[in-house]
Amino acid sequence: MPVGIVLAGGLSTRAGQDKAGLPWCGTDFLHTVLERLGQVCPERIVVMNRVWIPDVPGVKVVGDIIPQCGPLSGIHAGLSSCPDQQAFITACDMPFLAPAAVEYLLSVSSGWDAVVPVRGSELEPLFAVYARSCIPVIESLLQQNFRKVQRLFSLIRYRTIDCEEFRRFDPHLNLFRNINTMDEYREAKGDE
Numbered sequence: 001m002p003v004g005i006v007l008a009g010g011l012s013t014r015a016g017q018d019k020a021g022l023p024w025c026g027t028d029f030l031h032t033v034l035e036r037l038g039q040v041c042p043e044r045i046v047v048m049n050r051v052w053i054p055d056v057p058g059v060k061v062v063g064d065i066i067p068q069c070g071p072l073s074g075i076h077a078g079l080s081s082c083p084d085q086q087a088f089i090t091a092c093d094m095p096f097l098a099p100a101a102v103e104y105l106l107s108v109s110s111g112w113d114a115v116v117p118v119r120g121s122e123l124e125p126l127f128a129v130y131a132r133s134c135i136p137v138i139e140s141l142l143q144q145n146f147r148k149v150q151r152l153f154s155l156i157r158y159r160t161i162d163c164e165e166f167r168r169f170d171p172h173l174n175l176f177r178n179i180n181t182m183d184e185y186r187e188a189k190g191d192e
Contacts, residue, residue, distance in 0.1 A: 004041030005078035
């Protein structure tokens with residue numbers, strides 16, 4: 001059964017407030033992402049370090065195992081609680097998620113530690129599939145105080161898929177758009 005993991009534990013320093021709860025499509029970022037992800041992944045996990053818990057049946061909420069280490073720590077926590085060998089991982093501030101794109105990534109991920117979209121030389125690490133085989137590698141990186149997700153890719157077997165292939169799911173590639181600031185949020189509301 002496909003598993004989807006949503007990272008919602010960031011400090012939101014650039015936005016100045018918790019992004020998971022920002023209003024979006026009649027609900028909020030987190031619930032929008034969970035609903036869209038649920039169309040492909042009946043099993044969903046949210047990684048967050050707050051008391052607020054999403055009211056979505058069947059969604060498991062976990063906290064970081066190795067706290068204060070950014071998205072890499074969130075990927076680690078999500079994979080560590082994943083009941084399957086792999087999972088699609090995204091962030092709560094990516095509300096344009098396209099379920100068909102998630103399904104496509106999952107369909108081509110067998111045999112890889114990760115499958116990640118790439119635009120030029122830029123990877124999209126928070127719209128990707130990761131295998132549980134990444135867990136010990138991530139633990140080693142975090143123990144050495146490496147926190148950048150990009151560092152992981154030099155140590156695992158991964159496949160890239162050009163972002164242009166995703167235009168069939170989203171012609172404007174908004175599915176890769178993450179909202180970091182309140183200005184970006186206001187701009188994105190126009191495309192909601």
